[in-house]
Amino acid sequence: MERFAVPAPTLARRMLGWRLVSEVGGVRTSGRVIETEAYLGPEDPASHAATRKGRTDRNASMFEGGGTAYLYFTYGMHWCFNVAAGAPGEPGAVLVRALEPLEGREVMEARRGRSRDLTSGPARLCQALGLDGTHDGHRLEGPPLWIEEGDAPDERRIGVSGRVGIRKARRWPLRFFLEGHPDLSGGKAPPSDPRTLPAELHWIHRPGSSIRRSTSTESA
DNA sequence: GTCCGGATATTCT
DNA sequence: GAATATCCGGACC
Numbered sequence: 001m002e003r004f005a006v007p008a009p010t011l012a013r014r015m016l017g018w019r020l021v022s023e024v025g026g027v028r029t030s031g032r033v034i035e036t037e038a039y040l041g042p043e044d045p046a047s048h049a050a051t052r053k054g055r056t057d058r059n060a061s062m063f064e065g066g067g068t069a070y071l072y073f074t075y076g077m078h079w080c081f082n083v084a085a086g087a088p089g090e091p092g093a094v095l096v097r098a099l100e101p102l103e104g105r106e107v108m109e110a111r112r113g114r115s116r117d118l119t120s121g122p123a124r125l126c127q128a129l130g131l132d133g134t135h136d137g138h139r140l141e142g143p144p145l146w147i148e149e150g151d152a153p154d155e156r157r158i159g160v161s162g163r164v165g166i167r168k169a170r171r172w173p174l175r176f177f178l179e180g181h182p183d184l185s186g187g188k189a190p191p192s193d194p195r196t197l198p199a200e201l202h203w204i205h206r207p208g209s210s211i212r213r214s215t216s217t218e219s220a
Numbered sequence: 221g222t223c224c225g226g227a228t229a230t231t232c233t
Numbered sequence: 234g235a236a237t238a239t240c241c242g243g244a245c246c
Contacts, residue, residue, distance in 0.1 A: 075239045076228025
């Protein structure tokens with residue numbers, strides 16, 4: 001699980017191209033990660049782990065260390081799937097916003113009740129893969145839910161924008177996606193503006209820095 | 221294609 | 234009481 005023990009922005013970018021696999025209900029469905037968003041800890045006002053909140057029953061999985069599934073319920077009817085990032089005790093997570101369907105398309109269509117837009121949104125992909133609150137806190141090391149690394153996409157195909165559906169810190173450059181992919185979520189993403197980042201977070205946008213920065217627990 | 225309102229639970233003010 | 238890390242269907246262009 002070492003690969004998840006990096007800051008959320010690093011992991012969010014690195015997860016593009018990885019494969020999310022579900023065997024929920026005994027049937028296999030999977031998809032290639034094509035769109036992610038990073039949520040930080042106390043320093044990120046948009047995060048469920050923002051300072052004023054701290055650790056609660058709802059966001060506890062964000063504190064459990066990289067590779068823990070964090071699923072939360074929102075708008076009274078939708079589940080969203082995140083992967084906790086970083087070291088235990090240091091909250092952070094990557095929201096998976098869209099997948100390219102790979103396996104189990106017919107199962108996804110049955111779960112979604114339609115044949116289009118199967119995994120092009122954070123709540124849609126949860127429905128397609130059968131994910132809900134029962135998977136919150138699951139370590140992503142094996143069934144019923146895990147992640148396999150894939151080939152890193154061409155850096156030139158990776159887009160960066162502000163995050164979708166939030167007001168606070170909306171122009172922070174924390175949404176990552178494969179440019180032009182047909183299965184991206186339809187959400188309206190604001191352009192990113194790195195100047196809105198507090199000084200201590202400027203490392204996020206320096207080219208290359210977000211995929212090189214290590215956490216305090218990474219000795220090498 | 222875009223825009224708007226409704227559904228509905230939990231958290232926060 | 235308001236906001237929310239959303240989606241869907243219907244109105245309209």
